[in-house]
Amino acid sequence: MALEDAKTQVDQAFTRQSLRGLSFENTFGGATSFARRRYSKELNGVDVAITGVPFDQGVTNRPGTRLGPRAIREASALQVFDPPYGWGGYDPLSALNIVDYGDLAFDYANVPAFPGALTNHIRGILDGGAASISIGGDHYISFPILKAYAEKFGPLALVQFDAHSDTWVDDDMDRVDHGTMFYKAVKLGLIDPARSVQVGIRTENPDTLGITTIDARAVHSDGPEETARKIKEVVGDANVYMTFDIDCLDPAFAPGTGTPVWGGLSTAQAAIILRDLAGITLVGGDLVEVSPAYDTTGATAIAGAHVAMEMLCLWGWTRRKE
Secondary structure (H helix, E strand, O other), X not given: OOHHHHOOOOOHHHHOOOOOOOXXXXXXXXXXXXXXXXXOOOOOOOOEEEEEEOOOOOOOOOOOHHHHHHHHHHHHHHHOOOOOOOOOOOOHHHHOOEEEEEEOOOOOOOHHHHHHHHHHHHHHHHHXXXXXXXXXXXXXXHHHHHHHHHHHHOOEEEEEEOOOOOOOOOOOOOOOOOOOHHHHHHHOOOEOHHHXXXXXXXXXXXXXXXXXXXXXXXXXXXXXXXXXHHHHHHXXXXXXXXXXXXXXXXXXXXXXXXXXXXXXXXXXXXXHHHHHOOOOEEXXXXXXXXXXXXXXXXXXXXXXXXXXXXXXXXXXXXXXXX
């Protein structure tokens, strides 16, 4: 830790001069942004914009993920002193121009207007030349985000970490539901099922819509390294959108979520899988379903912040300048 820097750095969410570099302000102090990045709506020269989507009106059980972005930003302050472990020294905070784009503004009482507002929000980031990593919020947010991404990239390979498939039948495209949005994404051609993978599934839904499923038991029996190899085999060289529902993790590791299911992945398994996915062409992603009120330890938000950092590593890995 650079103690000399720690004596002077504070509130880098507002005072940071460079968009790159590690941060050494006190973990317990200062204004919270994701990984101490500068809050900015200016995207000129920005590689990745982190944005919060504090929406949870689509949940089927416990609400509270509207508070997820705030908790994840706070937890991310633990990761800003050193390069992420296991990436051979690669440090996305120093290699990429990253900003915290702030949260989506929306009328919480006008739910029908929310999807369009989020699609426009992400469309603005993409039009500005940056990629987005969104922190939610319930899992419905992936659907409006995918609409913006498919406009730019065409049908995407979806890599989904989840306890639930979220492909239950729902032909009403205007319904806001965090359990049916990937059914809609397939039906609207936003994702290519043949190049998509769901990892960690442990709830019944017989119709996979052609998406490859690697359930939690397969991860436990085959191991995380083999799981990553299978994922890479399916997605190939396609443009990948990654969505990580924190309930992919077992409740022992991530209790702060709305629909916990036993038998899930450990944080260690998830970390190995994500790092072994280096080389996929990640174009964007989201981390969803952190509901901090159900976890007094903060462990769920910490796990979520680590997942978002791994997404930054994956996005930057294939764009390194050798």
